[in-house]
Amino acid sequence: MSRxxxxxxxxxxxxxxxxFGADQPLTLESGAQLKGLEIAYRTYGKLNPTRSNAVLVCHxxxxxxxxxxxxxxxxxxxxxxxxxxxxxPLDPDKHFIICSNVVGGCMGTTGPxxxxxxxxRAYGLSFPMITIADMVRAQVMLIDALGIETLFTxxxxxxxxxxxxxxAADYPERIYSAxxxxxxxxxxxxxxxxxxxxxxxxxxxxxxxxGDYAKSEVRPEKGxxxxxxxxxxxYLSEPALQRKFGRELxxxxxxxxxxxxxxxxxxxxxxxxxxxxxFDANSYLYITRAVDYFDLAAAKGGTLAEAFxxxxxxxxxxxxxxxxxxxxxxxxxxxxxxxxxxxxxxxxVEIATDKGHDAFFLDEPVMHDALRGFLDAAGLAxxxx
Amino acid sequence: xxxxxxxxxxxxxxxxxxARVLDIGCGEGALLELLTGERRVDGRGLEIxxxxxxACLSRGLAVVQGDADRDLADFPTRAFDYAILSSTLQQVRExxxxxxxxxxxxxxxxxxxxxxxxxxxRLSLLARGRMPVTASLAEPWWSTDNIHLCTxxxxxxxxxxxxxxxxxxxxxxxGRPARRIDPAxxxxxxxxxxxxxxxxxxxxx
Numbered sequence: 001m002s003r004x005x006x007x008x009x010x011x012x013x014x015x016x017x018x019x020f021g022a023d024q025p026l027t028l029e030s031g032a033q034l035k036g037l038e039i040a041y042r043t044y045g046k047l048n049p050t051r052s053n054a055v056l057v058c059h060x061x062x063x064x065x066x067x068x069x070x071x072x073x074x075x076x077x078x079x080x081x082x083x084x085x086x087x088x089p090l091d092p093d094k095h096f097i098i099c100s101n102v103v104g105g106c107m108g109t110t111g112p113x114x115x116x117x118x119x120x121r122a123y124g125l126s127f128p129m130i131t132i133a134d135m136v137r138a139q140v141m142l143i144d145a146l147g148i149e150t151l152f153t154x155x156x157x158x159x160x161x162x163x164x165x166x167x168a169a170d171y172p173e174r175i176y177s178a179x180x181x182x183x184x185x186x187x188x189x190x191x192x193x194x195x196x197x198x199x200x201x202x203x204x205x206x207x208x209x210x211g212d213y214a215k216s217e218v219r220p221e222k223g224x225x226x227x228x229x230x231x232x233x234x235y236l237s238e239p240a241l242q243r244k245f246g247r248e249l250x251x252x253x254x255x256x257x258x259x260x261x262x263x264x265x266x267x268x269x270x271x272x273x274x275x276x277x278x279f280d281a282n283s284y285l286y287i288t289r290a291v292d293y294f295d296l297a298a299a300k301g302g303t304l305a306e307a308f309x310x311x312x313x314x315x316x317x318x319x320x321x322x323x324x325x326x327x328x329x330x331x332x333x334x335x336x337x338x339x340x341x342x343x344x345x346x347x348x349v350e351i352a353t354d355k356g357h358d359a360f361f362l363d364e365p366v367m368h369d370a371l372r373g374f375l376d377a378a379g380l381a382x383x384x385x
Numbered sequence: 386x387x388x389x390x391x392x393x394x395x396x397x398x399x400x401x402x403x404a405r406v407l408d409i410g411c412g413e414g415a416l417l418e419l420l421t422g423e424r425r426v427d428g429r430g431l432e433i434x435x436x437x438x439x440a441c442l443s444r445g446l447a448v449v450q451g452d453a454d455r456d457l458a459d460f461p462t463r464a465f466d467y468a469i470l471s472s473t474l475q476q477v478r479e480x481x482x483x484x485x486x487x488x489x490x491x492x493x494x495x496x497x498x499x500x501x502x503x504x505x506x507r508l509s510l511l512a513r514g515r516m517p518v519t520a521s522l523a524e525p526w527w528s529t530d531n532i533h534l535c536t537x538x539x540x541x542x543x544x545x546x547x548x549x550x551x552x553x554x555x556x557x558x559x560g561r562p563a564r565r566i567d568p569a570x571x572x573x574x575x576x577x578x579x580x581x582x583x584x585x586x587x588x589x590x
Contacts (some may be wrong), residue, residue, distance in 0.1 A: 241548070336449055337459040345447040347428075349438050370439050377445030 040108025
């Protein structure tokens with residue numbers, strides 16, 4: 001179902017699809033414009049009369065707007081049900097929680113698999129390059145349409161954390177607090193390298209056809225699955241893989257061939273196979289590129305602290321995980337250092353876990369307690385406890 | 386720790402209302418909360434234990450998990466009016482560096498420490514020939530975090546060496562309220578169980 005913009009009654013429904021008219025294009029960082037932008041989003045809870053309890057959850061690379069409710073495509077529970085829900089740190093009884101699919105995505109928001117209004121066919125590689133800042137600009141258009149001036153908090157992990165930092169840099173006056181989990185102020189060489197492996201796997205799949213696979217109704221599933229398998233390893237940790245699988249075999253013995261002998265192989269193959277059912281290969285190319293291009297300091301004159309000079313009144317909470325080697329603690333510390341240098345109110349906790357990068361959406365009681373403590377105190381100060 | 390409340394009282398009395406304060410080794414945030422309530426300070430904390438930081442978060446305090454020996458470098462120069470190091474200097478690996486860092490980050494430093502020159506400590510060593518275990522040095526030698534203990538005299542000499550001016554000094558003993566003292570007094574070096582110093586750079590206003 002789609003609605004036109006500007007309808008205040010959008011607040012109160014559980015989300016849906018919002019379409020912006022041709023007079024409201026999204027101007028991208030590259031200079032290109034996206035006309036007829038559609039944003040798919042979900043909301044939980046109600047906006048209070050003073051409009052002070054809105055929370056924006058920014059999702060990671062391949063996640064979606066279904067934060068705390070069943071994903072209609074996969075039938076699986078919301079990806080952050082541990083944190084968002086009744087009695088959880090983000091509680092629909094207190095907060096009005098919004099999550100939208102990022103621009104460039106494939107869960108309803110305009111992306112490379114959407115139809116280009118100028119040609120009547122899927123964009124494919126003619127879709128403009130997008131950045132983290134563009135994702136945030138689209139979110140601003142959404143909260144404007146929802147009639148929200150200031151967010152009580154903007155929160156996200158991984159690529160979602162990058163969006164949080166971008167919010168703090170570009171729209172500090174529109175956020176009361178910010179929570180950045182397992183993220184970095186820029187993508188490292190190693191991380192760009194892993195993304196490139198994934199993209200090359202997709203582009204090496206003959207079904208990819210230069211990104212124009214929509215017209216022949218095939219999909220580069222093999223390439224996308226390999227991309228996911230490689231990426232998935234980076235979301236875990238060596239000890240977690242060892243603990244979960246060790247050298248355990250699938251069957252009674254070795255196959256003396258190239259079947260999935262080891263449980264870890266079978267697990268990765270399953271991760272790859274189930275991923276292609278819910279994700280679009282071109283979206284994967286565009287979104288990984290957006291993350292590669294992310295370098296907040298470079299965009300703000302070379303000094304990260306410069307990015308936060310206008311965010312002095314924002315309450316920040318930065319969290320990292322000891323076993324995260326994709327966005328290690330040193331990255332979060334560089335964020336905290338910059339926030340300190342800018343004179344912002346920063347809190348930082350490093351959470352001990354062996355679950356790696358993905359710990360941010362797993363059962364991590366210490367993280368949940370930290371989030372609860374931070375949000376409750378901020379809520380009290382904001383008058384929405 | 387005995388006398389913590391008296392020690393906090395004295396620290397609060399040294400801080401100007403509305404000041405920017407960094408509490409290093411802030412624990413669960415009790416002192417920061419007191420300073421926020423009584424002096425309306427703009428407070429920040431640095432704490433090594435994740436549980437301590439978490440407790441601070443629940444109190445609405447802005448606290449960063451980190452180590453005084455390693456992470457003070459992350460704070461910009463003159464970002465604070467006061468840097469507070471309460472009963473922690475004797476636990477850091479590089480007390481000289483940490484002291485210098487305090488007075489880089491802040492205009493003034495407030496440092497409290499246990500006095501190894503206190504008469505009970507001297508008596509314990511002299512009479513029993515054993516490492517003292519007293520109210521302000523509560524742990525036996527093999528489990529204590531105190532690796533750089535000093536006397537009031539030692540500390541005064543270190544400040545001289547580092548060109549640090551002692552603006553005020555107060556002594557605590559037996560849980561009684563803090564007393565202003567002459568930091569160079571040989572008698573106080575016997576009497577004070579703990580001392581609290583207000584420090585600044587020599588030559589600064």
